[in-house]
Amino acid sequence: MAAGIDDIAIYIPRLFVDARDFAKARGMDPDKLQRGLGVSKMAIVDTNQDPACMAANACLRLMERNKISPKDVGRLYVATESSLDESKAMNSYVIGMLEQIYGDGSFEHCGGIECKFACVSGSYALYDNSNWIRAGEAEGKYAIVVVSDIAKYDLGSSGEYTQGAGAVAMLLNDNPRIMTFDPKITSTSIKNEYDFYRPFGKETPIVHGQYSNLLYMIQIKKALMTYKEKALSSGLIKLNEGETILDYIDFVNMHLPYSNMGKKALAYLLRHEWRNLPRWKKIIDKMGMQEPIPKDPRGTIESVLADEEFMQKDHQFTKIFTMTEEFQEIYDSKLASSLIASRMVGNLYTASLYMGFRSCLEFEFQKGTDLEEKRFGFGSYGSGSSAMVFSGRIMPTYKEMVRDMNLESEIGNRIKISLEEYEEIHENKRGPTENILDSKKEFVLVEIENKPEMRGQRTYVFRE
Ligand code: CAA
Numbered sequence: 001m002a003a004g005i006d007d008i009a010i011y012i013p014r015l016f017v018d019a020r021d022f023a024k025a026r027g028m029d030p031d032k033l034q035r036g037l038g039v040s041k042m043a044i045v046d047t048n049q050d051p052a053c054m055a056a057n058a059c060l061r062l063m064e065r066n067k068i069s070p071k072d073v074g075r076l077y078v079a080t081e082s083s084l085d086e087s088k089a090m091n092s093y094v095i096g097m098l099e100q101i102y103g104d105g106s107f108e109h110c111g112g113i114e115c116k117f118a119c120v121s122g123s124y125a126l127y128d129n130s131n132w133i134r135a136g137e138a139e140g141k142y143a144i145v146v147v148s149d150i151a152k153y154d155l156g157s158s159g160e161y162t163q164g165a166g167a168v169a170m171l172l173n174d175n176p177r178i179m180t181f182d183p184k185i186t187s188t189s190i191k192n193e194y195d196f197y198r199p200f201g202k203e204t205p206i207v208h209g210q211y212s213n214l215l216y217m218i219q220i221k222k223a224l225m226t227y228k229e230k231a232l233s234s235g236l237i238k239l240n241e242g243e244t245i246l247d248y249i250d251f252v253n254m255h256l257p258y259s260n261m262g263k264k265a266l267a268y269l270l271r272h273e274w275r276n277l278p279r280w281k282k283i284i285d286k287m288g289m290q291e292p293i294p295k296d297p298r299g300t301i302e303s304v305l306a307d308e309e310f311m312q313k314d315h316q317f318t319k320i321f322t323m324t325e326e327f328q329e330i331y332d333s334k335l336a337s338s339l340i341a342s343r344m345v346g347n348l349y350t351a352s353l354y355m356g357f358r359s360c361l362e363f364e365f366q367k368g369t370d371l372e373e374k375r376f377g378f379g380s381y382g383s384g385s386s387a388m389v390f391s392g393r394i395m396p397t398y399k400e401m402v403r404d405m406n407l408e409s410e411i412g413n414r415i416k417i418s419l420e421e422y423e424e425i426h427e428n429k430r431g432p433t434e435n436i437l438d439s440k441k442e443f444v445l446v447e448i449e450n451k452p453e454m455r456g457q458r459t460y461v462f463r464e
Pocket of ligand 1 (some may be wrong): 029031033035036037119156158159160161162196203207208209210212217252255256258260261305315347349381382383
């Protein structure tokens with residue numbers, strides 16, 4: 001039985017911080033954010049928004065536009081790394097909100113859990129729910145997977161300019177109108193790491209930025225190697241002399257903590273895949289530079305990062321490589337459209353990869369590209385750390401789903417906030433009711449209980 005994505009809905013908070021204002025306030029060159037990292041705007045939650053209400057808002061949009069009622073939904077999974085409680089799953093908050101619309105107990109039959117593995121957990125949730133469908137357990141019902149996060153870093157830290165917030169809800173079934181996942185090739189890698197983590201009680205993560213960049217690429221490369229073995233042994237992809245697996249992936253979607261991470265990762269993977277092919281010699285000749293090798297090629301990530309001479313040369317090599325027409329051709333045709341949304345909203349952690357997928361669908365459709373039967377490859381990464389690589393094919397029916405996608409109108413009228421307002425929200429100096437926006441047709445948080453016996457209980461309402 002097939003399984004895949006039938007439809008996608010998004011919810012992005014309307015408040016944003018402009019990268020230029022931000023750079024000015026922190027004494028940085030705005031070009032570092034806009035050109036260096038690919039960040040133009042960072043979506044920021046209002047005081048009356050949290051990851052649960054963003055998830056519920058995305059779910060409601062998904063259900064309303066597909067005219068689905070709770071009885072059609074067998075599973076509702078929420079993947080997040082902005083958990084609200086150590087025990088109570090975010091699903092229960094989401095179901096509580098949806099039942100304000102659909103009636104008390106309307107989701108009673110529906111199963112689901114909150115999933116955690118940093119930014120990769122949404123991909124595990126998609127995979128597990130696809131297998132629930134493939135196993136025939138769904139009995140005609142849909143699964144909904146919602147990925148929702150607030151990417152929040154310490155004020156003044158290097159992570160602060162890679163923040164953002166938002167939710168993506170995906171409808172899964174056995175006859176999907178957008179994309180069917182390729183079966184039996186989903187591949188993972190996993191390793192105990194401390195590149196980025198958030199200890200209990202801490203609102204912001206502890207981050208080793210450059211370490212996390214390199215680890216992300218190494219882990220995805222490992223998962224890609226397993227994907228390659230599976231795709232070749234299952235006959236899904238057949239390679240001729242001088243070809244690479246990436247030749248058979250029409251569009252590449254990467255986890256996007258910031259938009260340019262997609263470009264960085266693509267360059268890394270292409271270097272790895274092309275290195276032993278005849279085309280590489282031609283590229284190297286044109287570049288006029290040999291690929292640098294670290295002093296200790298079998299060393300650790302720390303030793304590679306500490307090898308300053310290698311790092312500097314490797315940086316230069318990557319820069320020149322990304323300017324070659326061979327790289328540019330792949331970048332423009334396979335990756336660029338998936339990066340547009342990330343520039344506009346920032347990091348969404350678990351939701352970043354899927355916002356990138358949606359971005360690719362929307363902007364390729366606008367360009368008039370025919371996506372039917374095209375293979376999309378996904379590189380999902382979660383710190384801590386695990387990567388997942390998988391793929392899917394676009395269904396002939398995708399146009400009816402993609403035609404109306406419009407990121408700007410779906411976000412709505414965006415409001416730029418000042419750095420003072422941003423810092424007040426960031427430092428939790430305003431209570432839930434001191435919101436900036438006047439929300440309509442969405443769930444908002446109105447109260448968090450303080451009484452000891454009810455501490456942490458959250459009340460949400462739907463604003464008409
Ligand atoms: N004009 C133009 N470009 C400039 C510039 C300028 N004035 N100054 C710097 N740049 C460029 C740099 O050359 C660099 O680009 P390349 O990598 O292509 O060379 C880019 O801007 C960034 O510069 P730095 O690497 O010096 O930036 P940094 O060290 O200040 O911070 C970061 C970058 C490490 C990503 C940091 O923002 C961070 O720690 N972010 C949070 C962690 C993160 O996102 N890690 C990503 C992998 S882990 C993951 O993916 C999980 C997750 O979601 C968090």
